[in-house]
Amino acid sequence: METVRLLFFTALWTAVWGAALPKLSRRVELIAGLIPFAAFGLRVFAACFLGVPEDDPVRRAVAPLVDWVNGVAGVPPYQWVLDVTVAIGLVWLASIAGIPRRWRLATIWVMPAVALASLASLHFTGLPLERWLHDRIWPIESALMSDAFVYDGAVLACREMLRGGVTTFNDMYFFPEATARAALEMGMRAVLGILVIDFPSAYGSGPADYLDKGMALRDSLRHEPSIGFCLAPHAPYSVSDDAFRDVAKLAAELQLPVHMHVHETASEIANHIARYGVRPLERLAALGLVGPELIAVHAVHLNDAEIRLLADHGASVAHCPHSNLKLASGIAPITRMLDQGINLGIGTDGSASNNRLDMLLEMRTASLLAKGASADATALGAHATLQAATLSAARAIGWQDRLGSIVAGKSADLVAIDLSDDDQQPVYDPVAQLLYCAGREQVTDVWIGGRAVVAKRQLACKRAQDAVSGISARRVVWHNRLSLLVPDGV
Numbered sequence: 001m002e003t004v005r006l007l008f009f010t011a012l013w014t015a016v017w018g019a020a021l022p023k024l025s026r027r028v029e030l031i032a033g034l035i036p037f038a039a040f041g042l043r044v045f046a047a048c049f050l051g052v053p054e055d056d057p058v059r060r061a062v063a064p065l066v067d068w069v070n071g072v073a074g075v076p077p078y079q080w081v082l083d084v085t086v087a088i089g090l091v092w093l094a095s096i097a098g099i100p101r102r103w104r105l106a107t108i109w110v111m112p113a114v115a116l117a118s119l120a121s122l123h124f125t126g127l128p129l130e131r132w133l134h135d136r137i138w139p140i141e142s143a144l145m146s147d148a149f150v151y152d153g154a155v156l157a158c159r160e161m162l163r164g165g166v167t168t169f170n171d172m173y174f175f176p177e178a179t180a181r182a183a184l185e186m187g188m189r190a191v192l193g194i195l196v197i198d199f200p201s202a203y204g205s206g207p208a209d210y211l212d213k214g215m216a217l218r219d220s221l222r223h224e225p226s227i228g229f230c231l232a233p234h235a236p237y238s239v240s241d242d243a244f245r246d247v248a249k250l251a252a253e254l255q256l257p258v259h260m261h262v263h264e265t266a267s268e269i270a271n272h273i274a275r276y277g278v279r280p281l282e283r284l285a286a287l288g289l290v291g292p293e294l295i296a297v298h299a300v301h302l303n304d305a306e307i308r309l310l311a312d313h314g315a316s317v318a319h320c321p322h323s324n325l326k327l328a329s330g331i332a333p334i335t336r337m338l339d340q341g342i343n344l345g346i347g348t349d350g351s352a353s354n355n356r357l358d359m360l361l362e363m364r365t366a367s368l369l370a371k372g373a374s375a376d377a378t379a380l381g382a383h384a385t386l387q388a389a390t391l392s393a394a395r396a397i398g399w400q401d402r403l404g405s406i407v408a409g410k411s412a413d414l415v416a417i418d419l420s421d422d423d424q425q426p427v428y429d430p431v432a433q434l435l436y437c438a439g440r441e442q443v444t445d446v447w448i449g450g451r452a453v454v455a456k457r458q459l460a461c462k463r464a465q466d467a468v469s470g471i472s473a474r475r476v477v478w479h480n481r482l483s484l485l486v487p488d489g490v
Helices: 002-023 026-034 034-047 059-062 063-074 076-096 098-107 130-145 149-164 175-185 207-220 241-254 267-276 280-286 304-312 321-326 334-339 361-372 382-389 391-397 430-436 460-468 473-483
Strands: 109-112 168-171 189-196 227-233 256-262 296-297 316-321 343-346 413-419 445-448 453-456
Touching: 002 280, 026 098, 026 343, 059 321, 063 334, 149 168, 149 175, 149 445, 149 453, 149 460, 149 473, 168 175, 168 391, 175 189, 175 430, 175 460, 189 241, 207 227, 241 256, 267 280, 267 343, 280 304, 280 391, 304 334, 316 334, 316 361, 316 391, 321 361, 334 343, 334 361, 343 361, 343 382, 343 391, 361 430, 382 391
Parallel strands: 168 189, 189 227, 227 256, 256 296, 296 316, 316 343
Antiparallel strands: 109 413, 413 445, 445 453
16 A cells, blocks of 8 residues: 555656756756655665664664654654655656656657758858859858868857757868868767869869868768768859769769759859850759759759759759848749659758758748748648658758658657747647747757757757867957958948
């Protein structure tokens, strides 16, 4: 009977404690358990002397305390009080191990996590893509570009993404070894681009050098399960035919994805026609670069024939609505792409052309743009948008067997979303609530491979905390150096 009563009180207090736990600080949580845990200890202590002869020296020394505890436990009113405190002590002890934190997630929505994104550390506004690249980004990169510059920006980007529920990113940038270090230290998964671009930089002398360095990095990290690679020719306007042929050959030999900016602006296409006599996708198809391995980033300006070309060859599209809006590039025809069966992922593009690496906001904008542009309220609904940001994104990078859905055998990359706040009520459809009402501030916990990387909205791993702390002073240095290069008002 005593055991049944104790189990009852333990279950009851677990429910109360689990409901209160999200509102308690860790310090209050620990202090709140001290008194019942002391009672629990006394009960265990007294039980150790059951059956011990009264003339035992140790038994005689503690006799007053043992007799008092056993006496209280034998009187019904006090017995119930003691059982309640013991039950509280058991639950508190479990809370130290984090068990009620796991139980309380039953009241929080848990979703799979993966995203397409690109990283950069410069922010500029008010310019179209061509001027943004030629007048701002490329000149400033030539002045600041270094391993340290990329590493610091990548650490900050990883922190932002993790706290927003992103566990995996696909990147195209210089010094991918720096981004790899940042991802490993922050505990994130990354598919890093082996950059190919025609002009030299602080990172390399040209396409062949970029490929050599990228392939060497891939070989050095081949045993890191959280790091993958793709080939990343920048764009049709910045990569020659010879370099594209090398990319196509490597992609076929190594079965690597090809991440490339494609048909981002109307002027890009017009300039390409003037230079090559054909639209960019037609040239890419002739060079053997349109296939299941292609991740066409942006794909804003596509005609019907180009949509069918991508669909027929099993290519994926990375839709980056905020970047396209900020640079006035246009609105991608994603409803027509989906109608043709194109695998659609959602990404942020880099912070330079977005300012936020906020996938939940990106998902919301993607869905609303699809509805507004097509005049169809059913276009890219909440569930379809969630799939685009998770399973479809995983398929684009070739990791659909590992990530993107909660299925036995896949990695436990999970995000907990707290929809219990008053401003989130009522919740009829958690997916719709996530998309149209919630934001990244509702992300409470994130796991990568079953390991907590965000807990109670803060980075959970000391290595990640140290990485962020280590660049705090350098952020001011980068800001000051950048301010010398950027005109006022930009």
